[in-house]
Amino acid sequence: MDIRLEQASLHWQHHCVFSDLNLTLPGGQWTSILGQSGVGKSSLLQLLCGIADEAAITGQIFCSDGQPLAGRVAWMAQQDLLLPWLSVLDNVLLGARLQGGTVGSEQVEQARHLLVQVELGNRANARPAQLSGGQRQRVALARTLFQDQPLVCMDEPFSALDAITRLKLQDLAAELLADRTVLMITHDPLEALRLSDRILVLRGAPARLSDPIIPAGQTPRAIHDQQVLQLQAQLLELLAGEAS
Amino acid sequence: MMSLLRPIGITLGLLLSWQLIVWLTDAPRFILPGPLLVFNTLIDQFPLLMKHAGVTLAEILLGMLLGAGLGLISALSLITWGRLRRWLLPVLVISQAIPVFALAPVLMLWLGYGMTSKVAMATLIIYFPVTAACFDGLRQTPTGYLQLARTLGAGRRTQLLQIRLPAALPAFGSGLRVAASVAPIGAVVGEWVGSSTGLGYLMLHANARMQVDLMFAALLVLAVMALALYFSVNLIARRLTPWLNESTSSVTRGDTP
Numbered sequence: 001m002d003i004r005l006e007q008a009s010l011h012w013q014h015h016c017v018f019s020d021l022n023l024t025l026p027g028g029q030w031t032s033i034l035g036q037s038g039v040g041k042s043s044l045l046q047l048l049c050g051i052a053d054e055a056a057i058t059g060q061i062f063c064s065d066g067q068p069l070a071g072r073v074a075w076m077a078q079q080d081l082l083l084p085w086l087s088v089l090d091n092v093l094l095g096a097r098l099q100g101g102t103v104g105s106e107q108v109e110q111a112r113h114l115l116v117q118v119e120l121g122n123r124a125n126a127r128p129a130q131l132s133g134g135q136r137q138r139v140a141l142a143r144t145l146f147q148d149q150p151l152v153c154m155d156e157p158f159s160a161l162d163a164i165t166r167l168k169l170q171d172l173a174a175e176l177l178a179d180r181t182v183l184m185i186t187h188d189p190l191e192a193l194r195l196s197d198r199i200l201v202l203r204g205a206p207a208r209l210s211d212p213i214i215p216a217g218q219t220p221r222a223i224h225d226q227q228v229l230q231l232q233a234q235l236l237e238l239l240a241g242e243a244s
Numbered sequence: 245m246m247s248l249l250r251p252i253g254i255t256l257g258l259l260l261s262w263q264l265i266v267w268l269t270d271a272p273r274f275i276l277p278g279p280l281l282v283f284n285t286l287i288d289q290f291p292l293l294m295k296h297a298g299v300t301l302a303e304i305l306l307g308m309l310l311g312a313g314l315g316l317i318s319a320l321s322l323i324t325w326g327r328l329r330r331w332l333l334p335v336l337v338i339s340q341a342i343p344v345f346a347l348a349p350v351l352m353l354w355l356g357y358g359m360t361s362k363v364a365m366a367t368l369i370i371y372f373p374v375t376a377a378c379f380d381g382l383r384q385t386p387t388g389y390l391q392l393a394r395t396l397g398a399g400r401r402t403q404l405l406q407i408r409l410p411a412a413l414p415a416f417g418s419g420l421r422v423a424a425s426v427a428p429i430g431a432v433v434g435e436w437v438g439s440s441t442g443l444g445y446l447m448l449h450a451n452a453r454m455q456v457d458l459m460f461a462a463l464l465v466l467a468v469m470a471l472a473l474y475f476s477v478n479l480i481a482r483r484l485t486p487w488l489n490e491s492t493s494s495v496t497r498g499d500t501p
Contacts, residue, residue: 051391075395081388084487085410098398098406127487147396 001027001064001150001181008047008059010040017043018207023200025151027064030174030182030219032192033209035202036239041185044202045153048183049075063150074147078156080140082128088139089115089124095147114142117176134165138172145176152177154184158191167223170194174220189235193228194220201238277457286461293446297465300443303359303431304473307366308423314367315374315419319412322375323382324404336375344369344430348437362434362442369430374419381415382408414488417481424477428470 002024009019017040025031035041046052047059050070061069082091092111096103115121118138120131128136137158144152157173158166174195186192192199193215201210213231215221221228259279265271266278273281286293318336322329348365355361385408393403435444443462450458482489 046391049391049395051394071397073395075392077388077392079388081386081392083389083407083410085413085485094392095396098393098396098402100402129487 003027003048003064003069003151003181004062005044005048006060006062008044008057010043010057012040012056016206018202021059021207021209023209025181025183026198027181028179029197030177030180030184030195031198031200031212032184032186032196033200033202034186034189034192034235034239035207036187039202039207041202042155045155045183045185048151049073049153051075069151072149073151073153074144074149076140076144076152076154076157078159080128080133080136082136082139082143084128087125087127088120088131091128091139092142092146094143111142111146114145115139117145118142118172134161134169137161137169141169141173141176150181152180152182154182156186157184159186159188166191171220178219187239189232189239190223190228193231193235194223199235201235203239274454274456277460281457282460282464285457286464289458289461293443293461293465296441296443296446296462297469299359299441300428300431300435300466301469303362303434303442304366304427304469306359306363307430308370308420308427308473308477310363311367311370311427312374312420312423315371315423316378316416318371318375319378319382320404320409322379323408324400336372340372345433348433351434352438357438357440362431362439365434366427366430369426370423373422373426374416377415377419377422378412381412381419384415385411413485417485420477420481421474424474425470428466428473432466 004025005021005023007019008021008023010017017038021044023033023044033041033044040057043052043057047057048061048069050073063069063072082088083094086094089108089111090097092114093103093107096107112121112124115124118141120135120138120142123131123135128139131139137160140157144154154173158169161169170191184192184195196215196219198212198214200212202208203210213235215227215231217225217227263278263280266276269276277285322332344365347368348361351361351364355364382404389407389411390403393407398406431442432444432447435442436448439445443466447459447462450456450462
């Protein structure tokens with residue numbers, strides 16, 4: 001399913017961050033938006049998730065199947081947002097729990113399977129406080145996958161982690177989210193280059209989206225890939241140029 | 245081991261200095277009875293003390309139950325209905341300017357000399373701290389949790405009951421702890437103002453008849469009761485929030501992500 005966002009505009013304290021922004025998310029592809037802080041990229045993602053401050057940001061969302069997008073997005077934030085009073089398993093099942101009604105044994109089975117996939121099968125009954133930052137974000141990934149929605153929106157999902165944990169989680173995410181429609185917001189060019197099919201840069205004042213950069217090859221791309229390194233340098237220069 | 249020895253040592257030391265003061269100053273027993281005398285009275289008058297302690301304890305417990313229940317319900321209502329909040333919150337704050345003790349005679353007048361007026365005193369004195377603690381707890385739910393719940397399709401009711409309420413449990417626990425430490429004050433003040441049973445009554449009665457040793461014994465029973473109450477409530481509050489005790493790092497201790 002393709003998703004199209006049209007004429008999005010964001011106003012922050014009587015000042016226009018961007019207006020008339022159009023964004024297309026082709027079905028089954030991983031799109032990343034790269035930009036600096038304060039450029040409105042998180043608001044853009046929250047608009048798609050239906051949790052944006054509606055007074056500030058407006059825009060129209062169209063899905064290629066003609067249905068509204070509301071309620072069909074899985075959101076993964078920079079913080080893991082695991083509820084401390086629930087076990088790891090119940091956190092993965094949170095979607096089912098909040099929908100009301102009872103959680104079926106099939107769903108529990110599926111959640112356990114996802115925990116095995118994120119290599120936390122033996123920690124299902126632990127509480128989030130007993131896990132490390134990387135483990136907690138893996139649980140958040142499992143929770144996002146459990147929702148099984150047509151669109152996955154990730155807001156700097158790995159930026160709170162240390163470099164090594166981040167690389168491992170990127171590989172895991174690339175594997176588990178293959179062939180899904182994903183929108184990822186990040187300020188790390190390397191992360192975008194490793195994981196994305198299409199990269200858009202949001203920059204300027206008012207901000208505009210660049211033409212898509214489409215790196216070749218399979219994701220997750222290697223960190224020493226020549227093309228990745230070259231593009232990373234270009235993207236960094238592009239972003240730094242704006243800052244100066 | 246040391247943690248057990250320390251309080252015992254402190255208690256023994258205090259008792260010893262108490263007895264020493266009595267010996268050294270040769271204070272008459274109707275001014276300052278020594279700990280041995282108080283202890284003797286405690287044993288001699290044990291049935292009498294327990295009879296009155298039972299009444300006071302019942303008043304305190306009923307007051308706590310009502311105060312905490314009403315406080316929780318009020319906090320939930322204030323969070324749920326914005327209009328109610330705008331009208332009621334100022335009233336609640338202003339009502340705190342009236343000292344609850346000053347209301348005691350009025351409560352006697354309205355509710356009589358029986359247990360009802362004392363339970364009302366304890367309830368009133370607890371109500372505000374519990375309401376304030378719960379309300380703050382409910383209001384300070386991390387936005388991220390609520391946004392996540394919204395993307396998961398949770399309605400307002402589900403958000404309140406499954407996200408806001410559990411997230412506010414640590415604050416509710418603090419409210420309960422405060423309640424446990426002030427509830428005995430409410431009950432005893434109520435008894436002082438007018439009653440025919442309870443430890444507060446017993447103390448006034450003993451005081452009037454110069455039975456200072458009995459007064460001290462009643463005070464001792466009251467102190468033990470208040471301590472036991474506090475520690476039981478503390479235990480319950482910790483049971484309500486098991487995730488706070490298990491946490492290994494300070495980063496995840498009930499903070500906002």
